[in-house]
Amino acid sequence: xxxxxLLAEMGRLAAQGDLPLHRQLYEALRRAVxxxxxxxxxxxxxxxxxxxxxxxxxxxxxxxxxxxxxEGYLVSHVGSGTYVHEHVPQPGVRPRAGQAAPDARLSRxxxxxxxxxxxRDLEIQPFTPGVADFSAFPIALWQRLQNKHWRSAxxxxxDYNDSxxxxxxxxxxxxxxxxxxxxxxxxxxxxxxxxxxxxxxxCAHLLADNGDTVWLEDPAYWGAVKAFTATGLAIHxxxxxxxxxxxxxxxxxxxxxxxxxxxxHQYPTGAVMSLARRQQLLxxxxxxxxxxxxxxxxxxxxxxxxxxxxxxxxxxxxxxLYMGTxxxxxxxxxxxxxxxxxxxxxxxxxxxxxxxxxxxxMPLQAALAEFIEMGHFASALRRARQTxxxxxxxxxDALAPVLHSGQGRIHGAAQGLHLCxxxxxxxxxxxxxxxxxxxxxxxxxxxxYCLQRQDLRGLAIGYGYAAPALIDRYGRQLAELVAQGxxxx
Amino acid sequence: xxxxxLLAEMGRLAAQGDLPLHRQLYEALRRAVxxxxxxxxxxxxxxxxxxxxxxxxxxxxxxxxxxxxxEGYLVSHVGSGTYVHEHVPQPGVRPRAGQAAPDARLSRxxxxxxxxxxxRDLEIQPFTPGVADFSAFPIALWQRLQNKHWRSAxxxxxDYNDSxxxxxxxxxxxxxxxxxxxxxxxxxxxxxxxxxxxxxxxCAHLLADNGDTVWLEDPAYWGAVKAFTATGLAIHxxxxxxxxxxxxxxxxxxxxxxxxxxxxHQYPTGAVMSLARRQQLLxxxxxxxxxxxxxxxxxxxxxxxxxxxxxxxxxxxxxxLYMGTxxxxxxxxxxxxxxxxxxxxxxxxxxxxxxxxxxxxMPLQAALAEFIEMGHFASALRRARQTxxxxxxxxxDALAPVLHSGQGRIHGAAQGLHLCxxxxxxxxxxxxxxxxxxxxxxxxxxxxYCLQRQDLRGLAIGYGYAAPALIDRYGRQLAELVAQGxxxx
Numbered sequence: 001x002x003x004x005x006l007l008a009e010m011g012r013l014a015a016q017g018d019l020p021l022h023r024q025l026y027e028a029l030r031r032a033v034x035x036x037x038x039x040x041x042x043x044x045x046x047x048x049x050x051x052x053x054x055x056x057x058x059x060x061x062x063x064x065x066x067x068x069x070x071e072g073y074l075v076s077h078v079g080s081g082t083y084v085h086e087h088v089p090q091p092g093v094r095p096r097a098g099q100a101a102p103d104a105r106l107s108r109x110x111x112x113x114x115x116x117x118x119x120r121d122l123e124i125q126p127f128t129p130g131v132a133d134f135s136a137f138p139i140a141l142w143q144r145l146q147n148k149h150w151r152s153a154x155x156x157x158x159d160y161n162d163s164x165x166x167x168x169x170x171x172x173x174x175x176x177x178x179x180x181x182x183x184x185x186x187x188x189x190x191x192x193x194x195x196x197x198x199x200x201x202x203c204a205h206l207l208a209d210n211g212d213t214v215w216l217e218d219p220a221y222w223g224a225v226k227a228f229t230a231t232g233l234a235i236h237x238x239x240x241x242x243x244x245x246x247x248x249x250x251x252x253x254x255x256x257x258x259x260x261x262x263x264x265h266q267y268p269t270g271a272v273m274s275l276a277r278r279q280q281l282l283x284x285x286x287x288x289x290x291x292x293x294x295x296x297x298x299x300x301x302x303x304x305x306x307x308x309x310x311x312x313x314x315x316x317x318x319x320x321l322y323m324g325t326x327x328x329x330x331x332x333x334x335x336x337x338x339x340x341x342x343x344x345x346x347x348x349x350x351x352x353x354x355x356x357x358x359x360x361x362m363p364l365q366a367a368l369a370e371f372i373e374m375g376h377f378a379s380a381l382r383r384a385r386q387t388x389x390x391x392x393x394x395x396x397d398a399l400a401p402v403l404h405s406g407q408g409r410i411h412g413a414a415q416g417l418h419l420c421x422x423x424x425x426x427x428x429x430x431x432x433x434x435x436x437x438x439x440x441x442x443x444x445x446x447x448x449y450c451l452q453r454q455d456l457r458g459l460a461i462g463y464g465y466a467a468p469a470l471i472d473r474y475g476r477q478l479a480e481l482v483a484q485g486x487x488x489x
Numbered sequence: 490x491x492x493x494x495l496l497a498e499m500g501r502l503a504a505q506g507d508l509p510l511h512r513q514l515y516e517a518l519r520r521a522v523x524x525x526x527x528x529x530x531x532x533x534x535x536x537x538x539x540x541x542x543x544x545x546x547x548x549x550x551x552x553x554x555x556x557x558x559x560e561g562y563l564v565s566h567v568g569s570g571t572y573v574h575e576h577v578p579q580p581g582v583r584p585r586a587g588q589a590a591p592d593a594r595l596s597r598x599x600x601x602x603x604x605x606x607x608x609r610d611l612e613i614q615p616f617t618p619g620v621a622d623f624s625a626f627p628i629a630l631w632q633r634l635q636n637k638h639w640r641s642a643x644x645x646x647x648d649y650n651d652s653x654x655x656x657x658x659x660x661x662x663x664x665x666x667x668x669x670x671x672x673x674x675x676x677x678x679x680x681x682x683x684x685x686x687x688x689x690x691x692c693a694h695l696l697a698d699n700g701d702t703v704w705l706e707d708p709a710y711w712g713a714v715k716a717f718t719a720t721g722l723a724i725h726x727x728x729x730x731x732x733x734x735x736x737x738x739x740x741x742x743x744x745x746x747x748x749x750x751x752x753x754h755q756y757p758t759g760a761v762m763s764l765a766r767r768q769q770l771l772x773x774x775x776x777x778x779x780x781x782x783x784x785x786x787x788x789x790x791x792x793x794x795x796x797x798x799x800x801x802x803x804x805x806x807x808x809x810l811y812m813g814t815x816x817x818x819x820x821x822x823x824x825x826x827x828x829x830x831x832x833x834x835x836x837x838x839x840x841x842x843x844x845x846x847x848x849x850x851m852p853l854q855a856a857l858a859e860f861i862e863m864g865h866f867a868s869a870l871r872r873a874r875q876t877x878x879x880x881x882x883x884x885x886d887a888l889a890p891v892l893h894s895g896q897g898r899i900h901g902a903a904q905g906l907h908l909c910x911x912x913x914x915x916x917x918x919x920x921x922x923x924x925x926x927x928x929x930x931x932x933x934x935x936x937x938y939c940l941q942r943q944d945l946r947g948l949a950i951g952y953g954y955a956a957p958a959l960i961d962r963y964g965r966q967l968a969e970l971v972a973q974g975x976x977x978x
Contacts, residue, residue, distance in 0.1 A: 016668060027671070030798065071797050072764025087765040106837055107746070110695035113844065114837045134647050143639045150632045158623050158820035179508060182519070194683070197847055206599035210699045210721045226844045232699045232721050257596070275561025276576045308560050309519070331647035333849030348595055348603045355602065355715045358686055360822030361850070 002045065003053035005037060010054075021056060025064040033073050033088050042084045044074065112229050126474045128442040129268065129418035129462035133387065134331040141376065145367035157362040162354040164346075165192025165338075166365035172372040173338045181296065182313035183322055185340050191353055192365060195337040196295060197227055198357060199323040202339065203258065204231035206352055207291050207321075212257040215290075217245050219449030219456060221267040224260050224295070233258070237451035240266055242411075244273030247284055255288040263311050264299035268449050268460040270412015270420045278311050285319050292320045298416035300329060300381055303389040318342040326368065328417065329380060336361070336368060388417060391463040391471055395419065398475025402482050408458075417464030420446065423486065427457040432485045439481070441474055491534065492542035494526060499543075510545060514553040522562050522577050533563065533571045601718050615963045617931040618757065618907035618951035622876065623820040630865065634856035646851040651843040653835075654681025654827075655854035661861040662827045670785065671802035672811055674829050680842055681854060684826040685784060686716055687846060688812040691828065692747065693720035695841055696780050696810075701746040704779075706734050708938035708945060710756040710786070713749050722747070726940035729755055731900075733762030736773055744777040752800050753788035757938050757949040759901015759909045767800050774808050781809045787905035789818060789870055792878040807831040815857065817906065818869060825850070825857060877906060880952040880960055884908065887964025891971050897947075906953030909935065912975065916946040921974045928970070930963055 009028035013019055019027070032038045044050070047065060051058040065082055068074045075085045106114060149157070164170060167187075174187040193199045200223075208214065210232035216224060218237035228235055236254045238247045245261050261281065263273035273281070285292050294311045302308065312320040325337035341349045353359060371377055392414060399421065402408040411420040423429060429445035436443050436459075446458035461478070463471055498517035502508055508516070521527045533539070536554060540547040554571055557563045564574045595603060638646070653659060659679040666672040666679075682688045689712075697703065699721035705713060707726035717724055725743040727736045734750050750770065752762035762770070774781050783800045791797065801809040814826035830838045842848060860866055881903060888910065891897040896916075900909040912918060918934035925932050925948075935947035950967070952960055 013668075019668065030671070034803075070761075085764065087768060106695050106834075107698040107701065109698055110837065110841070113694060113841045135644055137647060139639060139642060143636055146639075147632055147636065150628060150635075153628060155624055158626060158822050160821045179505065182516070195847060197845060201845075205602060205719045206595050209596040209598055212596065223844070223847075230694045230845055275574065279576060314523075332649045332847070333647050333851050335847070335849040345595075348599065352599070352602045355712070356686060356690075356719055358684060358712075358821070358824070360824040362822050 002032070002037070003050070005032060007054060022060045022063040022067075025054070025056065025060060026067050029064060029068055030073060033068075033084055038084045040084055040086045040088050044082045044084070046081065109229060109232070113226065125440055125442050126466040126470055127436070127461045127463070127478065128465065129444055129460040130328075131462055131465045132328045132332070132384075132417055133465050136383070136387075137331050138376070138380075142367065142371070145370050146363060149363045149366040149370075153363055157366065159362075160354070160358045160360050161362055161365075162350070164188075164190065164350045164353065165359065166362055166369060168373070169365045169369035172369045176372065176377070177310075177322075177324075177338075177340065181299065182309035183340060184313060186343075189340050189343060189346055191339045191341065191349055192359065193323075193337050193339050193353070194335045194357070194359070195325050195327055196323055197223055199337060199339040200224060200227035200260070200293065200295075201231055202349065202353060202356070203291070203293050203321055204228060204233055205356070206345070206348060208233055208257040213254050214258040214260060215245070215247065215251065215254075215256040216260055216451060217262065217266060218451045218453050219268055219446060220451055221262060221295070221297070222449070225451070228258075228260070235451065237453070239453055240269055240271055242271055243277040244271050245281060246277070247281070252284065252288065256285075256290045258293055259285055259290050260293045260295065261311070262295045262297040264296050264302075264308055265413060265415045267297055268418070268420055268444070268446060269456075270416065270418075272308060272413045272415070273311070275314075278314055282311070282315055282317070282319065286317055290319070294320050294322045296322060296324045298328070299324070301385060301388050301417060302413070302415045303385060303392065304414055312340065318344070321345075329377070329384065330368075330371075334364070334368075336365065388464060389414070391466070391468055392419060394468045394471040395461065395463040395475050398472055399479045399482075401479045402486075405483065407486050408482065411458070418460050418462040420458055420460055421482075422446070422456075422458040423482070425455060425457055427486055429457045429459055432459060432482055435481055435485065436478060439477060441478055443478065491521070491527070492539070494521060496543060511549045511552040511556075514543070514545065514549060515556050518553060518557055519562060522557075522573055527573050529573055529575045529577050531573045533573070535570065598718060598721070602715065614929055614931050615955040615959055616925070616950045616952070616967065617954060618933055618949040619817075620951055620954045621817045621821070621873075621906055622954050625872070625876075626820050627865070627869075631856065631860070634859050635852060638852045638855040638859075642852055646855065648851075649843070649847045649849050650851055650854075651839070653677075653679065653839045653842065654848065655851055655858060657862070658854045658858035659827075661858045665861065665866070666799075666811070666813075666827075666829065670788065671798035672829060673802060675832075678829050678832060678835055680828045680830065680838055681848065682812075682826050682828050682842070683824045683846070683848070684814050684816055685786075685812055686712055688826060688828040689713060689716035689749070689782065689784075690720055691838065691842055691845070692780070692782055692810055693717060693722055694845070695834070695837060697722055697746045702743050703747040703749060704734070704736065704740070704743075704745040705749050705940060706751065706755060707940045707942050708757055708935060709940055710751060710784070711938070713784070714940070717749070724940065726942070728942055729758055729760055731760055732766045733760050734770060735766070736770070741773065741777065745774075745779045747782055748774055748779050749782045749784065750800070751784045751786040753785050753797055754791075754902060754904045756786055757907070757909055757933070757935060758945075759905065759907075761797055761902045761904075762800070764803075767803055771800070771804055771806070771808065775806055779808070783809050783811045785811060785813045787817070788813070790874060790877050790906060791902070791904040792874060792881065793903055801829065807833070810834075818866070818873065819857075819860075823853070823857075825854065877953060878903070880955070880957055881908060883957045883960040884950065884952040884964050887961055888968045888971075890968045891975075894972065896975050897971065900947065907949050907951040909947055909949055910971075911935070911945075911947040912971070914944060914946055916975055918946045918948055921948060921971055924970055924974065925967060928966060930967055932967065 006028045010024040013024045047061045051061045074082050076082045170190040171187040173190050177183040213236050214228050214233040215236050215238045217240045238245050238251050312322040322340040408421050411422045429447050433443050433445040444460040446456045495517045499513040502513045536550045540550045565571045660676040662679050663676040702725050703717050703722040704725050704727045706729045727734050727740050801811040811829040897910050900911045918936050922932050922934040933949040935945045
C-alpha cells in the first residue's frame with residue numbers, strides 16, 4: 001500500500017532530523033519514484049485522499065506534490081489527476097551511492113600528481129624534515145589579537161579582498177623584508193597569498209604557458225615539483241653543488257621561462273648560494289629572458305650571523321619574484337605567505353590572484369599585521385633561532401659516531417629546520433629511511449628528492465619539532481642504525 | 490672618506506628601525522659596494538682602524554666583515570687584509586628597485602587571465618550580482634565558537650590537515666547534504682576546500698589534461714571560465730535555455746572530459762535544470778565518458794518550496810562531483826567550501842589536495858562544524874531565505890514599469906541573490922550597465938557572460954546586499970534608466 005510505505009519512510013526521515021512535514025512527504029514520494037515503488041505513468045491518489053490516509057493537512061500534501069511537479073517527477077493533467085512523469089529514471093539501474101563510474105580514471109597529470117605523492121606522512125614524529133615546533137606559539141596573545149579585529153570588524157573585513165591583501169599586513173611585510181632581507185620594494189609590490197604553493201601556481205599561470213620549461217634544483221623541493229606539474233610546465237633539473245644551483249652551457253640548451261631556486265638554504269641539501277653563483281644565475285636568466293622565482297626558504301632560521309641577503313636584492317633587471325611564508329615561523333595551518341612582484345606585474349598579479357583565488361581571512365591578516373608591528377614576530381624569531389640552534393647541536397652531537405667514522409658528513413649551512421647528512425655513494429639511503437620508519441623515526445632519503453641525478457645519497461633529518469631530550473635519545477638510535485646499515489653495505 | 494659615508498649610512502639605518510650595530514655596519518658596507526663607493530679589488534681599512542673611526546667595538550666590525558666575506562662581497566687574504574671581491578656587481582647598471590625587466594611580459598594564459606579579468610568591481614553598491622548580505626552574520630557567536638576551539642586547540646589543530654578536512658565538519662556537511670540536498674554520500678567523500686575555485690581547479694588537475702575539452706554553460710559563471718583557463722582546458726560553450734544546459738548532437742562532436750553545470754540556479758540566467766534535461770545530461774556524460782561537475786550554486790536560497798534536489802542524487806553511474814560553498818551563507822572571507830567525490834576517487838583527491846593546497850585553518854573548521862551542529866546554520870538559512878525573498882520582491886516591484894511595458898521580463902526561478910532581467914534582442918545591455926554605473930549602481934550585462942552566442946540581452950541585478958529601502962529607491966532609478974535606454978534604442 002502506497003500510504004503505508006510513505007508513512008514508514010516519513011517516520012524514518014523524521015527520526016533523522018528536523019524536516020517539516022511537507023518536506024518529509026516530498027522525500028518519501030521522490031524516493032518511491034526513484035526506487036520504482038511508483039512507476040512511470042502511475043496515477044497518484046488525489047491530494048484529498050493522500051491527506052486523509054497520511055493524516056496530514058491538505059496544504060502539506062499540495063506543497064509536496066507541487067514541488068515534485070516543478071522538478072519534473074510528477075505531471076498534473078487538469079481534471080484527470082497527477083501522474084508519475086514518463087521521464088523518471090528506471091529503477092534497477094541505480095548502483096550504490098558513491099560508486100565510481102566503470103571508466104573512472106584520472107587524467108595523465110592527475111596520475112602524475114597521485115604518483116609523485118610523497119609528502120603526506122605527516123604523522124609528526126622525530127626527524128620529519130621541514131616541520132617546525134609550533135607548540136610555543138602564543139595562542140592566548142593570538143586569540144586576543146584576533147578578537148580585537150573581529151570585534152571592530154567592518155563589513156569589508158568579512159568579504160573577499162581584491163587589493164592584494166590587508167594594507168597594514170602588506171606594509172609590515174615590506175618593512176620586514178626591506179630591513180632584514182635587503183629586498184628592495186614598496187608595500188604595493190607585496191601580495192598576501194595562502195603560502196608558497198599558491199605563490200608558485202600564480203607565477204606559473206601568469207608567467208609561463210603549458211609546456212614551457214622551468215629549471216628546478218636537483219635535488220628539489222617536492223612542493224615545487226607538484227606546483228609545476230599541476231600547472232603543466234616541463235621540468236628541467238639543474239644540479240646543485242655546494243654553492244647552489246649550477247647551470248652549465250648544456251642546461252642553457254633548454255632555455256627556461258622560469259627558474260625556481262631556494263638560494264638561502266637549498267632544500268634539501270642546505271647549500272647556500274654563493275654571491276658569484278647568484279650573479280651568474282641572474283646573468284643566465286637575463287640571457288634566457290627568464291623569470292627567477294626566489295623561494296627564500298628557511299632564511300629566517302640562520303644561526304650564525306645575520307641571514308644572507310636575498311637574490312632579489314642583487315637583481316639589476318627586475319627579473320626576480322620573491323616569496324616566503326609565515327607557516328614555519330608561526331603555525332602551518334595559518335596559511336598566510338607573501339609574494340613580491342616587480343612593479344610592472346603588480347596589476348596583472350593582483351587581478352589574477354583575486355580572480356583565481358578570491359583571497360579572504362582578513363581578520364586573521366589584521367591580527368598578523370599587529371603581531372608583527374608590536375614586535376612579537378621579531379621576538380618569536382629570536383627565540384626560534386635559539387631553540388633550533390640548540391636542537392641542531394643536539395642532533396649533531398647524537399650523530400657524532402657516524403660523523404667521526406668519516407662515513408657521514410653534514411652538508412650545508414647551519415640554518416633552518418633540518419640538516420642533510422651526506423653518505424657515501426654506495427649507501428642505500430632509501431633502505432635506511434625505511435629502517436628508521438620501522439622504529440618510528442621519519443627521515444627522508446636524499447635520493448628521493450633527486451629528479452635526474454643518481455650520485456647523491458644521504459638523509460634529510462629534521463630537528464625542528466622534537467624536544468632536545470628526544471633528539472638526543474632518538475638521534476643516537478638513528479646514528480646506530482645508520483652505522484649498522486653502512487657496515488652491512 | 491669611507492668612514493664618514495659609513496657613519497651617515499648607519500645613522501640613516503638606525504633611524505629606520507631596530508637594527509643591531511653590526512647589522513647597520515653590514516648594510517652600510519654592502520650598499521657602499523653595490524653603489525660603487527667601494528670598487529672591485531679595493532682594500533678595506535683594518536678592522537682595528539674601522540672600529541676606531543666608527544667608534545664601534547672591534548667585535549662589531551669583525552662580525553660585519555665576516556658576514557660580508559661569507560656572502561662573497563669581501564675576500565680576506567691572510568696577512569694582507571680584506572678586499573672587495575672581484576665578482577661584485579658593477580655599479581651603474583642597477584636600475585631602480587622593482588623596475589620590470591625590459592622584456593616583461595605575461596605568458597599567453599597569463600594574458601588571457603588578465604584580459605578576461607572582469608569580476609573585480611567589488612566596490613559594494615546596490616545591485617552587484619552574487620553578493621550576499623553578511624551584515625547580519627552573528628560575529629559575537631562566531632568569536633565565541635572560535636575562542637572555544639582555540640583554547641582547547643591540540644597541536645594538530647595548528648598544523649596542515651591531510652585527511653580532507655576537520656572530521657566533525659566533514660560529517661556535518663555530509664548530514665546537511667544528505668537531508669537537504671538529496672546527495673548520497675558518506676562523510677569520507679567530503680573534502681573541505683577553500684571554496685569553489687579550489688574545488689574546480691582540483692577537479693581540472695586530477696580529471697583532465699591540458700587541451701582537454703570542458704563544456705561550459707553559455708552564458709557562464711566567470712569564476713569557472715577563469716579556473717578552466719588557468720588549468721589549460723579547451724572551453725566548449727553549450728547554450729542554456731529555460732531548462733538549463735541544452736547540449737545538441739553537434740555539441741557531442743566536441744566530446745567533453747568535464748561538464749560544468751549550475752543546475753539548481755544557472756548563473757546568470759537563473760534557469761533551473763528540468764528533470765528530463767538532468768537525465769539527458771547524465772546519459773550524454775555516460776556516452777562521452779565525461780565527469781559532471783555540479784556546482785550547486787545558490788541552491789540554499791530557494792524561496793518557494795524546498796530546494797530542488799541535486800543532480801548527484803539522480804546519478805546512476807557515479808559520474809558527478811558535487812560542490813558548494815559556505816561563502817554566501819556565512820561570509821565570503823571565510824574561504825571554506827566542500828567537494829564531494831565518488832568513493833573511487835577519494836584517495837587521489839585527498840592526496841592531491843594536500844600536496845597542492847596544504848589545507849589548514851582547523852580552528853575555523855572546528856568552529857564551523859559546531860555552528861552547523863548547534864543548528865545556527867539552519868536558522869541562518871531560514872532567516873536568509875526570508876530576507877532575500879523580501880528583497881527580491883522589492884526589486885520586482887520597483888522594476889514594474891519595465892515589466893508592465895512588456896519590454897523586460899524576469900527570467901529563471903525565484904531563487905538566489907540576483908535576478909535576470911531579460912531585454913529585447915535590440916537592447917544595448919552593456920550601455921545600460923555603463924549608464925547604471927555612472928549613477929553608482931552595479932548591474933552586469935547578460936551579453937558579457939556569453940561565451941559564443943550573440944542572442945542574449947539583459948541585466949543581472951543583485952538584490953542580496955542592499956537594504957529594502959535602498960532597493961526600492963535605486964530600483965526605481967534603474968527601471969527609469971532602462972525604460973529610457975530602450976526608448977532611445
